[in-house]
Amino acid sequence: MQPIKSSEITSEQQYYSRRDFLKSLGIVSTSAMILAACRGQSTQTKVISTQVSAENLPGGTSTVESDPLTSFEAITNYNNYYEFSINKEAVARLAEDFPTSPWQVEVGGLVNKPKTFDIDDFKKFSIQERIYRLRCVEAWSMVIPWMGFPLAELLNAVEPTSNAKYVRFETIYDPDEMPGQRDPWYQWPYIEGLRLDEAMNDLTLMATGLYGKDLLPQSGAPIRLVVPWKYGFKSIKAIVKIDLVEEMPTSLWMAAAPSEYGFYANVNPEVSHPRWSQASERRIGESGRRKTLMFNGYGEEVAQMYSDMDLSVNF
């Protein structure tokens, strides 16, 4: 197996110069426009500035200038994906030949219109770019330019019933292709969950690409969740099943280590992991550490969902 050839990837330089070009044309949602242009259809474009949510944050540290994008190279070669390896640098190579097509996502449970989606069905949703910080519970972080669509669009399409309270996500179970799933230490497949209001929040993204290209296997191809105000483990990869449910789902990490990983897992610099502080983080590609921000800097968009919750005990 070969490492990814640099000729096959979008360099940051190409990415930025394409963005500048499109910006000069007044186009912001880059890849959606390109995709639409290729297919000769029009698409709605939407200006996304979620990276800069933060003039009022302590320290005001969240601007594009102070939060540069992590390189494509780092995003795709430093991965947490236990289905392949617990060694972050080994995932890309081990996942290289993972088959991501054909692929279906079955959406059901407490909904009026259950539906099994093919990957192409998702192109009908408003694919847009979202630049988000990703903060792993292990105290490192990246800034990633995702392509995707709001989970809310998918949920609205299946019409949750009034007794639906949570959304449960399931990764593919394929131990022949995913050597890590032969490790009996974990209860496979990987499971995650959100409360319905969290799932409907506009920040919650179903990602299908990054840096304007389809996701590579190591990043969770062909489709993964991105929940930027929560620790990275909530952002489940390679999703094949989504169920609307009444009871709080038990995630793989809650089952594996309930005293260390909770359901909410909101980024919170004031609540330490039992084995390390969460007050600061290592930004991949930088030396030194950054202060971790409450809700990873997205409090303006999400804090009201937790107004009646004691955040020092709800981990």
Ligand SMILES: Nc1nc2c(c(=O)[nH]1)N[C@H]1C(S)=C(S)[C@@H](COP(=O)(O)O)O[C@H]1N2
């Ligand atoms: N199915 C699955 N999803 C997963 C994981 C995993 O091991 N398996 N790891 C999680 C963790 S701990 C993090 S930090 C992010 C990492 O995403 P990245 O490798 O794209 O940066 O994916 C999350 N999603």
Ligand SMILES: [Mo]
């Ligand atoms: Mo993580």
